[in-house]
Structure formats: C-alpha cells, structure tokens
Amino acid sequence: MEIKERSFNNLNATLIKTNKFKTLSFQVVFLGEFSKETATKRSLLTKLLSTSTKTYNTKKALANKLMDMYDASFSISTYPSGETAVTAFSLTIVNEKNLGVLGLTKEALEFLQEAIFNPNFENGLFQEKYFHEQKRILRERINNIYNNKNRYALRQMLKNMAPNEIISVSSMGALEDLEQITNQDLVNLYQRMLSEENVSLYVVGDFEEENLLQDLSLLGNFNSVSNQYQTVLTQEVKVEKVREFVEKQNIQQTKLMMGFRSTINTKSKLYPAALVFNAMYGGIFASDLIRVVREENSLAYTIVSQFMNDVMVLIVSAGIDRDKYQLTTDLVIKELEYYKQGKIDSVLMAIAKESIINELIQIEDNPYLLSGFALRNYLHGLKYSVNDLIEIVKAVSETEIQEVAQGINLDTIFLLTGEDHDG
Incomplete structure (x- = not known):
C-alpha cells in the first residue's frame, strides 16, 4: 500500500x-x-x-x-x-x-x-x-x-x-x-x-x-478554504455537582445513561491510552463493567461504555430493571475509582490491546475504513499510519491508563424508566 x-x-x-x-x-x-x-x-x-x-x-x-x-x-x-x-x-x-x-x-x-x-x-x-x-x-x-x-x-x-x-x-x-x-x-x-x-x-x-x-x-475546480471550526473540543468542563434526571414512559426495561466529562480529546497524547481504558472499562465483552455489573451481580441486561473523544465525553449506557438503578450506578462509579487508584488488571489490559489492534488491522482490509482513517488524520492534523497507531497502543502503560481515568468525572445521570418507578 x-x-x-x-x-x-x-x-x-x-x-x-x-x-x-x-x-x-x-x-x-x-x-x-x-x-x-x-x-x-x-x-x-x-x-x-x-x-x-x-x-x-x-x-x-x-x-x-x-x-x-x-x-x-x-x-x-x-x-x-x-x-x-x-x-x-x-x-x-x-x-x-x-x-x-x-x-x-x-x-x-x-x-x-x-x-x-x-x-x-x-x-x-x-x-x-x-x-x-x-x-x-x-x-x-x-x-x-x-x-x-x-x-x-x-x-x-x-x-x-x-x-x-x-x-x-x-x-x-x-x-x-x-x-x-x-x-x-x-x-x-x-x-x-x-x-x-x-x-x-x-x-x-x-x-x-x-x-x-x-x-x-x-x-472541476473547488473553492476550498481553511476550516474555521474546531474539529475537537479543548475546553475542560469542571463538574460542580452530579445531576440526576428521570423520565417516565410506558416501558418495561429501564434505560440508564451516565455522562462523564473527560480531559482527553482525539488530539491528546493520551488518546491511544483512552482507547485502551475504554475497552477495559466497558468497551469489550471481557470488560470490567460487563464482568462486575452484568455477570457477577446480574444487574444489567446490557452495559457498555463509549468515548466521544471529539467532545471529551464518556458515556456508560445500560439496560436494567428499574429497582437496580442505585446498585448499578454505585458499581459503575466504584469500578472507575479502581482505575483512578491504579488498580489495573494486566491480563485485561492485554486483551483490550489485542481487541483494538485487531480492529486497526481490519482498517487496511476495507476501503471505507481506509479513507475514514485518512480523513480522521486530516481532520485533526495527525500523521498516524495504521501501523504507527498499533505500535503506540502496544506501548500504552498502566500509568497512562490511570492518568486517563483520573481525568474522568461523572457529570449527569439520566434514567428512562417505567411509569410506576418510585425514584
């Protein structure tokens, strides 16, 4: 290539x-x-x-x-x-x-x-x-x-x-x-x-x-000009107080959304470490949130985390029974605190890295992913090749993952639940 x-x-x-x-x-x-x-x-x-x-x-x-x-x-x-x-x-x-x-x-x-x-x-x-x-x-x-x-x-x-x-x-x-x-x-x-x-x-x-x-x-000819708008947000938002919102509808399964502020965007030096953190926390099937919240405590039908790196936000979403709300949110917060304290599972970290690397390898097997990767570089002024990013992911350390976690703070909880919810 x-x-x-x-x-x-x-x-x-x-x-x-x-x-x-x-x-x-x-x-x-x-x-x-x-x-x-x-x-x-x-x-x-x-x-x-x-x-x-x-x-x-x-x-x-x-x-x-x-x-x-x-x-x-x-x-x-x-x-x-x-x-x-x-x-x-x-x-x-x-x-x-x-x-x-x-x-x-x-x-x-x-x-x-x-x-x-x-x-x-x-x-x-x-x-x-x-x-x-x-x-x-x-x-x-x-x-x-x-x-x-x-x-x-x-x-x-x-x-x-x-x-x-x-x-x-x-x-x-x-x-x-x-x-x-x-x-x-x-x-x-x-x-x-x-x-x-x-x-x-x-x-x-x-x-x-x-x-x-x-x-x-x-x-034909284009009238291209320099992009005047930010492709990532850079202003860190300090969380003064966690806010909770509840909306009631005629539904059976409660939808839990937890919004966290982050200090990482796509241009950050710690962006590759953020990819690994997210995979470990709730981004892959072997993640801590699935293991602790779903498998060990049977609190969620589904639970996943995702980074919105261009806007410096982490989302945890879960499908739960309405009476499991407090236990679920407590465990999600507790697992994040473990990362902040540097309690990193090296085996899970290796699994997370392998998962990310496999996704990166697949980029070169798909023309849409290849052009998307090149566009991402252009958007953010980056010069990564796929192999560059693979090597950087391999080198992510436990200290970097801890640093990513320390910049993540819960901002908002939104609960979409049944009409007879007492919360």
Whole structure:
C-alpha cells in the first residue's frame, strides 16, 4: 500500500494505492460549521442532494445511472466532529481494470461532479416535490428516535448534561428547526458549502497516479478554504455537582445513561491510552463493567461504555430493571475509582490491546475504513499510519491508563424508566 498527498483543483487529495480491492472509491469531503442553527438544514440538504441531480432528475433516473456504471454505490452523509460538520460525497465503482473496459472511471467522476455541482434546481430552488418529500421523511426519522429507547435516552441525557453546548445538538436535526426551514434556506447553505468550506478528496484502489490525476480534473475546480471550526473540543468542563434526571414512559426495561466529562480529546497524547481504558472499562465483552455489573451481580441486561473523544465525553449506557438503578450506578462509579487508584488488571489490559489492534488491522482490509482513517488524520492534523497507531497502543502503560481515568468525572445521570418507578 502506498499513500500520497497531492494538491490540485484547489483541494487536498489523499491517494491510497492498493491492489487489495476490486473497487475504486472516491470521497469528496466538505468541512463547515456544525451548530444548532445549521444542523437540521445540513441534514435535510444531504438528503435532497442524494435523491436526484439536474441531469438525473428523478430517484429512478439516478438509480438507473448507478446501475449503468456496473452497480456503482453513491451516498452523501453528514456528521459532526467537534464544532465542524463533515459532509462526504462517496462513490464506489468496480475498478475498470477488473472489467476489461475503458472509460468507467471518467464516467464515474463526471457523475460525482454532477452530484456536487449540478443539483436538481428549478427556478433557482430545489424541486418543490422533492423538498417537501425529504422534509416529510426527515420529520418521520426524527420522530422515530422516540421509539428507539436507547437513542432517545442518549439524546435526552446529552440535552440535560450540556443544554448550551454543541454535544446536545443532534446531527439528524430537531423538529422545531425543521418546520421553519425554507427551500431558500437550503439553497443558501448549499452555496455557502461550495464557496466557504474546506474541501478534501480521498481515493482508494489500484490506479496509475498520472492517469488518475488527469481523470480527477473532471471533478472541476473547488473553492476550498481553511476550516474555521474546531474539529475537537479543548475546553475542560469542571463538574460542580452530579445531576440526576428521570423520565417516565410506558416501558418495561429501564434505560440508564451516565455522562462523564473527560480531559482527553482525539488530539491528546493520551488518546491511544483512552482507547485502551475504554475497552477495559466497558468497551469489550471481557470488560470490567460487563464482568462486575452484568455477570457477577446480574444487574444489567446490557452495559457498555463509549468515548466521544471529539467532545471529551464518556458515556456508560445500560439496560436494567428499574429497582437496580442505585446498585448499578454505585458499581459503575466504584469500578472507575479502581482505575483512578491504579488498580489495573494486566491480563485485561492485554486483551483490550489485542481487541483494538485487531480492529486497526481490519482498517487496511476495507476501503471505507481506509479513507475514514485518512480523513480522521486530516481532520485533526495527525500523521498516524495504521501501523504507527498499533505500535503506540502496544506501548500504552498502566500509568497512562490511570492518568486517563483520573481525568474522568461523572457529570449527569439520566434514567428512562417505567411509569410506576418510585425514584
């Protein structure tokens, strides 16, 4: 595998040459503002842009075009990283080398250029039919979060934990904002995306660099600017007092969410140690929380921890019986205290490292993971290779894990429980 950085058409390009895959993957990524004011608009905008273009002006026409390109895969996604919105146009085709045909790469890049620069406008606006249809679909998706109790509990916990912070904003959007969005709002955001956002390109597959660079010129010229927004949060939040919130619904299994503040973000020197800590604490099946809370004390049906490193937050989520709330939270806190005291299980640490290393090894076996890894480096100004990170994970010490734990403090507990809960 060979990775090269190139600049052309006013954008940064990462070219990952490998013969592991029979496909050629392209990803054009825009970096802009993620905020309460823009999140719902951007969510709706990506749905509209992925539905049709000016040339392929119906969903069927767009789908037929992808089929004509030997069943190519196309998608547009958006998600936050700190205060930055990441919007990715992704296209994967069968490598024409494996088909014995010429011109497919050019055809695919012309399609990608069309998807980015030639939206399905009518009189300067998105076609009203698709605007209202996608607005309705997004409204249904947002409403359906209520029926997914794990996702709903997490969103409610984050809203209560940090009502005035970026972590409380959903990238899917909010109903109260969706209803106010006009067609012109989306056109304005789209135009700002093209003129005011940072743009980068990622290519994964087997290619000849000179030929590829010629073909990539078909994407046209971009007006890429420096990203103005933080890709990770850096301000440590001091916990004054642990807050508890209870919401009652007609449900059987209680959902427990515990939000912890952390001092670690993705750029931190201790980030690899945080990966190991999280795996040991509640991130893998052999973790302490599963062993102590679920297996030894039978308090939880499920329990898991996850780091949101770009916003310096650790989440512990569990499905429990409503009368097991206090015992469960006590044990979660107690296990964290053991780490803070330096009581580290070396056998579990080795298992956690092996689990993380296996995940890292798999990155090089998947084109989407490879481009995602390169994008993560670009986002955060890092220079890791997969092998670099593997070696760093191997070298993580018990002292570093203890240091990570000492920077983690419980902030908020949210309980979604049955209507007859006495708490």
